[in-house]
Amino acid sequence: MKVSIKLTILFVFYLQIGSTQPLSEKLFKNFELYKEQSFKNKRFKQKDILPLIDKKRNANFKVTEVGKSFEKRPIFELTYGTGPIRIMLWSQMHGDEATATMALFDIFNFLNASGDEFDQFRKELKAKTTIYFIPMLNPDGTELYQRRTIQEIDMNRDALRLACPESKILKELQQKYCPDFAFNLHDQSPRILVGNSNKQSTLSFLASAYDQKKSINGTRKRAMQVIALMNKEIQKFIPGQISKYSDEHEPRAFGDNIQKWESSLILIESGGYRDDIDKMFIRKLNFVAMLTAFESMYKASYKKVNIADYNSIPQNNYSCYDILIKNVTIDIEGQKYTVDLGVNKTEVLNDEKSTNVYIRANIMDVGDLSIFKGLQEWDAKGATLVDDFGNGKEIRVGQIANLKFSQNKRIVKVLENGMLK
Numbered sequence: 001m002k003v004s005i006k007l008t009i010l011f012v013f014y015l016q017i018g019s020t021q022p023l024s025e026k027l028f029k030n031f032e033l034y035k036e037q038s039f040k041n042k043r044f045k046q047k048d049i050l051p052l053i054d055k056k057r058n059a060n061f062k063v064t065e066v067g068k069s070f071e072k073r074p075i076f077e078l079t080y081g082t083g084p085i086r087i088m089l090w091s092q093m094h095g096d097e098a099t100a101t102m103a104l105f106d107i108f109n110f111l112n113a114s115g116d117e118f119d120q121f122r123k124e125l126k127a128k129t130t131i132y133f134i135p136m137l138n139p140d141g142t143e144l145y146q147r148r149t150i151q152e153i154d155m156n157r158d159a160l161r162l163a164c165p166e167s168k169i170l171k172e173l174q175q176k177y178c179p180d181f182a183f184n185l186h187d188q189s190p191r192i193l194v195g196n197s198n199k200q201s202t203l204s205f206l207a208s209a210y211d212q213k214k215s216i217n218g219t220r221k222r223a224m225q226v227i228a229l230m231n232k233e234i235q236k237f238i239p240g241q242i243s244k245y246s247d248e249h250e251p252r253a254f255g256d257n258i259q260k261w262e263s264s265l266i267l268i269e270s271g272g273y274r275d276d277i278d279k280m281f282i283r284k285l286n287f288v289a290m291l292t293a294f295e296s297m298y299k300a301s302y303k304k305v306n307i308a309d310y311n312s313i314p315q316n317n318y319s320c321y322d323i324l325i326k327n328v329t330i331d332i333e334g335q336k337y338t339v340d341l342g343v344n345k346t347e348v349l350n351d352e353k354s355t356n357v358y359i360r361a362n363i364m365d366v367g368d369l370s371i372f373k374g375l376q377e378w379d380a381k382g383a384t385l386v387d388d389f390g391n392g393k394e395i396r397v398g399q400i401a402n403l404k405f406s407q408n409k410r411i412v413k414v415l416e417n418g419m420l421k
């Protein structure tokens, strides 16, 4: 008898632990169930997402064409829920920033699912919020995998002039819905560190400033609170790898203006993560972060967050190379001196039609680079840069960085196609 009481108590205790596990952890654990499998890499085009927007596939959404791009590609909105709290999200206003688009389709799969442990969450979300999703706002730019629209305009500097049809669509929707919260979803360079640390920024957040003084009104404060809450939850999965984007006011940007137009604007920038060139892991973090934020919005739990928690998120630090080689000796026919080498990698398409890439590394700077850091660093003290025959070799900024280093007439390190071995 005693044993069974003990077992019952243990079981009840276990159930409570199970039910109090935060949503973020449950989502992280179960992501693969909802992951949209058709994205093989980040270079997909609009034709790849059109079947995923199909109405039949999205029974829980209202699918609407909200306008057309400059090249007449349709732009779609998917609306979920009927509740009073309005949330609007758009992705890929920059055509080569695809991470959040993938995450939005993961979220659609998640919201279309049922019969799992998230039913209650979906029920409440649907009843308490109305969510407007606009995936891939710049389909013409995406077609060319370029940042700008086909008119060669950076859409995020077009919030006032509205020269792009895509910009007009975004402003019209924001003015029509007056969302309480708005998510501006981007990718930033993987070559950004968190504050003074050596850690790569995987996600960067910002409650954009609506004026030069960086004032904080109720609208911006709510964005800060939601960000601080997402930061706390996502830190569990990537400790020390979240930073804050620069809050300099940019009067032409959408984020800054939408904050001014009284939707609490949350910028999410997907950065870099070790060996995640197509950002499949960062996409998972986006999925968890956004759904966790939605929960805090309908439960109003973000209201308890102190904005000091937002302010304490470290800034983006741009003083970084992909590879930093320190203290290498250059030997030009007996004239010897010591330099550091800053090397960056670029993705190059194998051919125009392919979405496969190879990595090319280039020398970006030569000299005293002691104020910089590298995602990968090597102290080459005692090693000399040499050519294929082991003779001292000179170096030029801009050249392809396929390099050999020798010490005591033996090759000790090789940099080839961005790999330092």
Ligand SMILES: [Zn+2]
Pocket (backbone or CB within 6 Å): 094, 097, 186, 187
């Ligand atoms: Zn962007």
